[in-house]
Amino acid sequence: MTLRLIFTGLALLMCSVAEAASPVDVYHFDTAQQQQRYRALIEEFRCPKCLNTNIAGSDAPIAQDLRKAVHRLVVLEQYTDQQVRDYLQARYGDFVLYDPPFTQRTWLIWMVPLCLGLLVLAVLFSLQRRARRHATIELNAQDQSRLKAFLEDD
Amino acid sequence: MKRLKSFVPLAIFIAIVVVSYVGFSLGDRHQLPSALLDQAFPEFSAPLLYEPNRTVTRSDLVGRPTLVNVWATWCPTCKAEHDVLMEIAAISDIVLVGLNYKDERQKALAWLADYGDPYDLVMSDEEGIIGVDLGVYGAPETFLLDAQGRIVYKRVGDINKRIWRGELLPRLRDMGVTTRSSSEL
Known part of the structure; x- marks a missing residue:
C-alpha cells in the first residue's frame, strides 16, 4: 500500500515536471472552442526541425513560429481545421502530417x-x-x- | 522442403540487410523534400534591411533568374556559406537576394559591413512570417527562381563548392545566366 502511494506520488511529480517543461505561449482566443481547436491542431503537426516531436511539444524556434501561424490561422483568418492542415502541408510537405496521405510516393x-x-x-x-x-x-x-x-x- | 527451410533465417537476414542498406542510403533525414518545388514563389511583402521604410514584394523578384538566400547572424553555417556567396556574386550575373531571417537588424547590418555584402537586395523577416510561407525550417536555405518566379531548386543547408558545381551552375547555364570560371569555386 505504502509502495503504491509512493509510486503514485512519483508519477504525479513526473507529470507536473513535464507540464512545467512544456513551452508556454501566451495567446488570446475569442472562444473556448478556438482554443480547443488550436490545442488539438498543434498536437497534430510534426515539428520539421526535431524529427520526433510535434509542434506542441517542441521548443525549437520553428515550432514556436508554427504555433504562432496556427493561432493566426484559427483566430484571425478563421480557417477550418482542414484549411490549417492544407496550409501547413502546402508549405512543409507531407512531413508535418503524422498521417501521410496515400500517394505514389508513400504507397x-x-x-x-x-x-x-x-x-x-x-x-x-x-x-x-x-x-x-x-x-x-x-x-x-x-x-x-x-x-x-x-x-x-x- | 526441409533443406529449403534451413535457408529461411538466411533469407530474412539478407532481406534486413537490403532494406537497411536502401533505408540508410536514402539520404539525410534532416533534408525535407520541399513542398514548394516547381511552384510559384509565394506572394510576400517585406521591408528592406537597409531601408526599413521601403518594402519589396514578389514582383520585385520576377523577371530574371534569382537566388533567394535565407540567412541570419545567429546561424553558424551561414558564416561558412558567406564566402561562397561572395564568390558567386563576383563571378556570376545571377540576382542574389538575401532574406534576413528572425534576426536583429543591427546585427545583420554589422555582419554585412564586416564580412561584405554579396546581395543585390536584402529583405528582412524578423518574425519569421515569410519563412513559414516559404516552408523554411532552419537557416541557411536557398531557393533558385527562374525568370517567371517559379522555384526550380531548393537547398536546405549551406551553398558550398559541391552544390555550386553540381546543382546551381548547370541550372544557371540552362537559364542563360552568364558565369565566369573561378579558381575558388
Missing part, C-alpha cells in the same frame, strides 16, 4: 505493414493446419481396447 509505407500482416496470418494458418494434422493419431483395434481399459479403470 510502400502503407502496403508493407499490410503485406507483413498477411504473411503472418499465412504462417499462423499453415502452422495450425500442420499442428492439427499431427494431433490426430489413428488408433488400431488393440490401442482402442487398451484406451478403453484405461478409461474404465478409473
Whole structure:
C-alpha cells in the first residue's frame, strides 16, 4: 500500500515536471472552442526541425513560429481545421502530417505493414493446419481396447 | 522442403540487410523534400534591411533568374556559406537576394559591413512570417527562381563548392545566366 502511494506520488511529480517543461505561449482566443481547436491542431503537426516531436511539444524556434501561424490561422483568418492542415502541408510537405496521405510516393509505407500482416496470418494458418494434422493419431483395434481399459479403470 | 527451410533465417537476414542498406542510403533525414518545388514563389511583402521604410514584394523578384538566400547572424553555417556567396556574386550575373531571417537588424547590418555584402537586395523577416510561407525550417536555405518566379531548386543547408558545381551552375547555364570560371569555386 505504502509502495503504491509512493509510486503514485512519483508519477504525479513526473507529470507536473513535464507540464512545467512544456513551452508556454501566451495567446488570446475569442472562444473556448478556438482554443480547443488550436490545442488539438498543434498536437497534430510534426515539428520539421526535431524529427520526433510535434509542434506542441517542441521548443525549437520553428515550432514556436508554427504555433504562432496556427493561432493566426484559427483566430484571425478563421480557417477550418482542414484549411490549417492544407496550409501547413502546402508549405512543409507531407512531413508535418503524422498521417501521410496515400500517394505514389508513400504507397510502400502503407502496403508493407499490410503485406507483413498477411504473411503472418499465412504462417499462423499453415502452422495450425500442420499442428492439427499431427494431433490426430489413428488408433488400431488393440490401442482402442487398451484406451478403453484405461478409461474404465478409473 | 526441409533443406529449403534451413535457408529461411538466411533469407530474412539478407532481406534486413537490403532494406537497411536502401533505408540508410536514402539520404539525410534532416533534408525535407520541399513542398514548394516547381511552384510559384509565394506572394510576400517585406521591408528592406537597409531601408526599413521601403518594402519589396514578389514582383520585385520576377523577371530574371534569382537566388533567394535565407540567412541570419545567429546561424553558424551561414558564416561558412558567406564566402561562397561572395564568390558567386563576383563571378556570376545571377540576382542574389538575401532574406534576413528572425534576426536583429543591427546585427545583420554589422555582419554585412564586416564580412561584405554579396546581395543585390536584402529583405528582412524578423518574425519569421515569410519563412513559414516559404516552408523554411532552419537557416541557411536557398531557393533558385527562374525568370517567371517559379522555384526550380531548393537547398536546405549551406551553398558550398559541391552544390555550386553540381546543382546551381548547370541550372544557371540552362537559364542563360552568364558565369565566369573561378579558381575558388
